[in-house]
Amino acid sequence: MRKRGRKVTAACCAGCLTFLAAACLLAPVLSSCDPNLVNPLKKFAGMSREHPLGTDYLGRDLLARLLWGGRNTLGYAAAVTAVSAVIGTGVGMISGFLGGAADRLLMRGSDVLRAFPGVVLVLIIVSILGAGIGNVCIALLLTRWIWYARMARNLTREELSRPSILAGRLAGSGWGAILIHHVFPAILPQMLSVLSVDFGGALLSISGYSFLGLGILPPEPEWGMMISDGRSYMDKPGMMFWPGICILIVVISVNVLGDLLRDILEEKRT
């Protein structure tokens, strides 16, 4: 019963994610409107065949903006997560394998940085390099990779202490081969569960900074920025509702998937 409930939940979440991602990828097919085309005659148009979700305060088609905006939001969040996961896992595995002073430095660094307010780093970088999504991504990368490194380091040390590793060594495998063929596959599921939850965090950060006007710059659409556009027109809830609900669905789905994966892994362990 429990297992079946889990499968249904996982399928629902994965379905939602696939649906939204596919819709955003197919934006040119699904909507013939230009997301940045201003049409002052059609401000705040209601739902119609031509504009399925209506238009915003500049007469831009909301569905087109939602889909193209999703490409930005999801794309940048995925990019930040992927890069920080790859760098973090690599550094963490090497650090866990080598141990010694470098390893201690990494752990100390992550201890100190673990709770540092991200906004300070973003402000430093944005003030020096200027506002823009690329610079926000750099700032996010700087703090996020260290989480993966910490996790990968601990898991690697745990794996390396297993007798199977010793057996591999006795059979003549080099350390490189052991790390790549034995340790990496073993820690991968755990890392994926961290990655899933972290993707939600990255998405919230990216849309949050765009909301503040530091990330994606207008007129390019982005979900957080669309919500910011809607703030002056609270009587027209459509502008704010759709991007918000999209963010909510994506973040809930990845959080639930990450939690499920972690639960399954923990059960397997015990």
Place this chain on the structure above:
Amino acid sequence: MWNNFALRQIGRQLTGLLVLLFFVSVAAFVLVRLLPGDAATAYLNSINAPLTEEAIEEVEKELGLDAPLPVQYGKWMIQVFKGDLGFSYQTGRPVTEELSEDLRYTGALALTALGWVLVLSLILGTFSAGHSGGAVDMMIRIFTFLGSAMPKFWLGFLAVSLFSLRWKLLPVQGAATWKHLILPSLTLACSYIATYTKLLRNSILEVQSSPFVLHARSRGFSKRFVLVRHVIPNAMTPVFTTLGLHLGGILSGSVIVENVFAWPGLGRMCVDAVAARNYPMIQGYILLLSVIFVTANMLCDLACAAFHPRLRAGGRT
């Protein structure tokens, strides 16, 4: 009581935090020295003086900009310790003065949010654990998933459109009365309430299944007495140890919430300052936030060590 291990641990954490503070201060220093248009022109602009070559040279000498960078950094640090962070380009008032005004608002917001987090997550977590598996538990768990995934900027507007615009219960924006504080602080607290409710639920369930609870019950203490007197205090341990971890997030989150509710705090000020390229203010904000973060984290570590003998002994009981 305070054995060497604990002291070493705290000392280590302290040096780490101080190193971090040093790097942040260097970054803040470099920030203003890397200005598009150098510091001398920026200064002349800020006092509305004409930009002649002689004037620039004179100001450079006066500000000590011809000295090597480490010397400049040292001089600047001395100024910072004296509380002199320069003048805001936007208003012409001392940065320290502006920051301390805004800090009061952000402090009120963050502390109220923290209060909500502690009170509400304790109530929700206890209920959820008490009715584990039931309908109440299910509803609270759905809330924790929703709450932690909700973007703060969206939640804020939803709350405003419901409570302020539709039902007209609370003010929309601003910071005039205590009523203005309710929506922003709850918005800021929401995701942490969700996190801590989940944490407390699991922690209470874990403590409840430990032998000393069974012992207390078999001695005839009522369920409620054992829960309030023994289970909850023990279950609160992970809450306090992770509170320091979320502090940075609360401070970052306040930037978004302050912008949604036009709350005149640090976060709103700094986004305005970035838009206006008001570097002295950005610099002040970065320094102030880092100092707050470091101090609060240290206090949190010390408090944890003081309240929990087990942690003090470094995990050895």
